[in-house]
Amino acid sequence: MRRITLWLLSTVAALVLLFSYRTSTGASITPEVVAVGTAPATSAGSGAETYTGDVVQTQQGDVQVSITVADGKITAVTVPVYPSGSSRHEEISARSIPVLVQETLDAQSADIDSVSGATFTSGGYKESLQSALDAAQLS
Secondary structure, eight states: OOHHHHHHHHHHHHHHHHHHHHGGGGGGGOHHHHHHHHHHOOOOTOOOOOEEEEEEEEEEEEEEEEEETTTEEEEEEEEEEEOOSSSSHHHHHHHHHHHHHHHHHHHHHSSOOOOOTTTHHHHHHHHHHHHHHHHHTTO
C-alpha cells in the first residue's frame, strides 16, 4: 500500500511540473515587434510616393509589401500583412522581415536572398515586393 501511495504522489508531482513548464516559444510576439523592424521613411519629402504590392498567399499566411520611392530610390519598406496566425508564425516574421527589409533597401531591387527558416515568408515577400516595384516602374 505504501508503494502505491508513493508512486501516485510522484506521478501527480511529475504531471504538475510537466504542465507548468513554459517554453520560450510560448510567449506571444506582438505585431509591433515586426513593425519596429521596418525602415522608417528617410527623406520621404516632396516627390515621394508609396506603392503597395499584391497580397501573396503562402503556406504560412499572406504577405504584402509597400515601398516608398523618392528620386527613383526605395527609401522605406513596410510590411502591412505578414504571417501571424500563431506564435511560431509571429516569431518567424519578427526574425525574418527586418532582414528582408534591410536587404531590399541595400539592393534597391527584389533580387535578395531568402531568410533561412522563413522560406515561404521570404518567397511571398519577394513576390509582393516585385509587384510593388512593377507598379513604381522600377525593375
